[in-house]
Amino acid sequence: MGMVGAVTGVSLFLSFLCLSFGADSFRWAPTGDAVFLYADLSRVLNKVSERFLSVAIDASLLAEEKFMYLLSSQKLRTLAKALTPGFLRFGGTKQDFMVFTPHNKSAAAPQSHAVPLQSVLHQSSLSAEGLCKTLMLPVSLEEKLKVAWAEQEVLLQKEEIQGSFQKVRFSEHAVDLLYSFANCSGFDLIFGLNALLRTRNNSWDSCNAETLLSYCESKQYVMSWELGNEPNSYEKKAGICVDGHQLGLDFLHLREILNKSKLYSSAGLYGPDIGQPKDHRKDLLPGFLETAAKAIDACTWHHYYVNGRETSIDDFLSPQVLDTLAAKITTVLQTVALVSPGMKIWLGETSSAYGGGAAGLSDTFVAGFMWLDKLGLAAKLGIDVVVRQVLIGSGTYHLVDANLDPLPDYWLSVLYKRLVGPEVLDAAAFTDSAIPKRKLRVYLHCTNKQSPNFRKGSVTLFALNLSKKVMEIILPLRVNRSSIDAYVLEAGRTGTRALKSRLIRLNGVVLKMPDDNTLPSLHGVSLNPGHPVRLPGHSFAFYVLKDASVPVCW
Known part of the structure; x- marks a missing residue:
């Protein structure tokens, strides 16, 4: 290009900028x-919601109930408080294998000569503030649990890879610890119920959920609810196929149960927590909304950019990979708008890489590019709430590691909460x-x-x-x-x-x-x-x- 052509090109570029921003803008x-x-x-x-950036605790923490006592760690509560206001979702793959079993003697608290946590939980004379101050995990017990949790994470990751999930029983003590953590930290708790408890005609069997709801109501636990996690993968996980219409009927049934409760008649209900719609399961979301849109307060779906076992650092820095989120959001927005215009849409579970995250990437500084871009793009396109997988739980996409030390995405999240309206x-x-x-x-x-x-x-x-x-x-x-x-x-x-x-x-x-x-x-x-x-x-x-x-x- 000659000198005149070069000057003309620059002049055109600057003219464009002046038209776009006004003369002397730069x-x-x-x-x-x-x-x-x-x-x-x-x-x-x-x-977007004041609780736009929210977090999850993975239900895998319940694989052994003793690990729920980590939620009484002063360090973890300090870290959690900095991420409020927000929703705290308790759910994930393991939620559809959880069965509430009150008074389960095998789930007793770990032995310690220090504060007897169970007895503190049931001291009705304590105020909410007093309970939060009293219910603290002894340091010696915390150290033992952290070591054991690091070992447990390895076993859970193997279970994820094999795709074979064991049933988990949990007692009222686990519920108490979870609610106490949410309440003392300042989160609004969303509890994910097991949707794979089915009757002979393949409708949802609500008996176990009703037992749990009855207990929570007796304790006056103010909370919201979900039913099931990624129903489009039920066939793969459990050999059960549930279509959108039946899933909608299940949610209508849950809403009827909530409406009969004094405490939960106005509680939030969110769903269906589908994975990214694709292939033969694309019809699940429309079918669900056509049946149950009136039952839910927001439509939830899950998003991950890449497979954690196949990705590379280049993916975490790729504009093309980051841009794929816009297409996924647009597809869900259009689907919901056709069936239920005006409904709020949440990213009900999301992080960088599925399959538990990408080792050495999802828990390091480079993960922040995917996380911050997702927050920016989701808000810009109209997603109301984004629930980060996870605050604490198995995998490598957590905000807080097995030693309860904050990772880079934690600090990024805190600054976002403080600075971004x-x-x-x-x-x-x-x-x-x-x-x-x-x-x-x-x-x-x-x-x-x-x-x-x-x-x-x-x-x-x-x-x-x-x-x-x-x-x-x-x-x-x-x-x-x-x-x-x-x-x-x-x-x-x-x-x-x-x-x-x-x-x-x-x-x-x-x-x-x-x-x-x-x-x-x-x-x-x-x-x-x-x-x-x-x-x-x-x-x-x-x-x-x-x-x-x-x-x-x-």
Whole structure:
């Protein structure tokens, strides 16, 4: 191309930007690859639930009831509280093999000379606050349980690979521990009932669920419910086939049971928790909604990007892999809109890789790219709640490891909760052709009004840099004179294996709990108005534009 042609090309590109953002919208002195931010600040695109980022506890924790006592760990409760408000879903594959067995003597609490946890649970004289302070796991017992849980996870993973699941019996003590954890941490509990208890005519046998409901009501446990996990895989897991119509009838039956209860007549009921609709089971969701849309409060489905046993680090950094989520969401949105327009839609279980996660990837820094992009894209497209699999449980996609130490995705989730509000704004990144497409991904929300950095009209931009190069984000004129608090997250170590680090740095400082009761300070770095917004390679960040004064965010 000659000099005139080159100049003309640049002029056309800049003219396009001026038309899109207004003349003089940008500072033009980038030191890295330049990315131009488009932002429509005139309207709220979507508004998601205040509990948008929610979490799950995998029902595999009940494989042996003694592990439920880990939920009384002070450290775990400290970590959990930072993720509220939110829903706490108790479910997963194992829920459809759970049978409630009250007064199961074999499920007694682990022996300890310390606090007798069972007796504390049943002290009706204690207030809710008093119970939370009293019901703490002794340190010596916690250490023994953590060692045993690490061994148990290996057995559970083998069970997952073999696809052969053993029936699990649980007592009222497990229910008490679960509810206490949710209540003391500040979560709204959603309990997943076993849908594979069937009658001879293949309808749901509700007898065991009614026994559980009766117990929970006697204890005045305020909670919501689900029925079954991934019914489109029942044939594979248990040799039972349930079509959408029958599944809908099962939910209608459960709703009738709830309606007869004083406590649960207005309780939430969510479902059908289907896996990604595909092949011969695509008809399950429409059939279910045609039958039972009036029974549920939100339609739930599950999503994972890749197979945990076949994936690679390249998948976690691939724009093409991340983009597949949009197509999946669109399919579900269209299906629900045709049958039940206006219904709320949840990602009722989701993480990076199915099959328990990808070892050495789903529990490391690189997993944050999939997680943060999913949060941004799901909110932008209209998903109301996203339930992360899991806070604690088997597999490698957990937020907290077997030692109850927080992993990188945990810290990312805490910052998201603190800084990102439910109001979604429309934003996009534009680059010239020299920069690989979609290597920098941006999302924009009003700032969380509960944030200590909140000012009326402030907005929070979060961005992911999938490339190795530094990216400079050129802000529109409307907001580029705002002061900024920057929260830049990078791998906890450097070098060739940095992306597989199980530690994370916030503005250069590795995040660790100073003690079991305290999180570290999570402060941003202040940038003066007009300061370049630079995002290092292979990192992600939150930028609170404190002086944006956007009217729709007041």
